[in-house]
Amino acid sequence: MRDLIALLKGNLWLFVPAAALFGVTFLWLRFLSRMRVNAEEQLIRLYRTDLDAYIERLRGNRRLRLVFRKSTLLLYLLDGYMAQGDEENARKAVERLDAMRLSPQERVEFYQKRLSFFAQVQNAAEANKSYTLLESYLTRMKAEGTEKYAEMLAEAKNILRIYIDRDVKLIGPLMQKAAGTKNPVLRGVTQYRVAKLAYFKGDMETVEKYLRRAQGNVAGTYYEAVVEAAIADKAVLESK
Numbered sequence: 001m002r003d004l005i006a007l008l009k010g011n012l013w014l015f016v017p018a019a020a021l022f023g024v025t026f027l028w029l030r031f032l033s034r035m036r037v038n039a040e041e042q043l044i045r046l047y048r049t050d051l052d053a054y055i056e057r058l059r060g061n062r063r064l065r066l067v068f069r070k071s072t073l074l075l076y077l078l079d080g081y082m083a084q085g086d087e088e089n090a091r092k093a094v095e096r097l098d099a100m101r102l103s104p105q106e107r108v109e110f111y112q113k114r115l116s117f118f119a120q121v122q123n124a125a126e127a128n129k130s131y132t133l134l135e136s137y138l139t140r141m142k143a144e145g146t147e148k149y150a151e152m153l154a155e156a157k158n159i160l161r162i163y164i165d166r167d168v169k170l171i172g173p174l175m176q177k178a179a180g181t182k183n184p185v186l187r188g189v190t191q192y193r194v195a196k197l198a199y200f201k202g203d204m205e206t207v208e209k210y211l212r213r214a215q216g217n218v219a220g221t222y223y224e225a226v227v228e229a230a231i232a233d234k235a236v237l238e239s240k
Contacts, residue, residue: 048221054080069103108152115127167197211227
């Protein structure tokens with residue numbers, strides 16, 4: 001033990017560069033973390049206000065590649081393409097993400113976005129495949145039974161019933177869900193879905209009522225423009 005202490009005392013100079021390296025690494029990681037938070041805030045703001053600028057920022061800003069994984073940036077781009085209705089580029093992004101190694105969190109997020117995209121473009125086969133991928137992955141991770149992921153699967157199933165099956169029997173349960181939802185954005189999205197199913201049913205009075213209700217709840221989000229477009233032209237509900 002004395003020999004070890006003596007050895008350490010005689011070689012304390014070796015710890016100086018190691019400590020310096022640790023300090024530099026710590027500061028660099030904190031810097032990257034702060035950059036990531038700032039970048040996320042800017043992207044969220046652009047997504048809500050200027051989709052073209054949002055997509056351009058993701059495509060052309062090299063600094064974003066320092067703080068985000070390539071797959072994360074592609075997931076952000078997929079959001080933008082879907083919001084723009086750019087089916088070609090969204091499909092290409094999905095194909096690239098299908099072939100990528102994703103983190104567990106990214107994979108769950110991707111399967112949800114994949115389902116939403118193919119449901120929106122009325123590709124029943126790929127939408128159902130996305131649900132199967134999500135369900136199978138959560139089962140492998142032994143997460144399907146937890147409340148959070150059970151709700152996620154229920155939401156995914158509802159998307160299929162609304163956008164693919166056009167199941168008007170879901171109108172009543174969605175009305176109840178909207179009435180009991182405290183989060184205004186989630187309430188507005190649910191109200192929009194009621195309006196969409198009512199449109200498929202031919203109940204234009206309910207369509208108008210629920211679009212108006214949704215309008216105030218989704219202010220400042222991607223859905224705001226969608227709801228306003230649907231109020232002006234109910235045919236928007238056919239595909240959005």
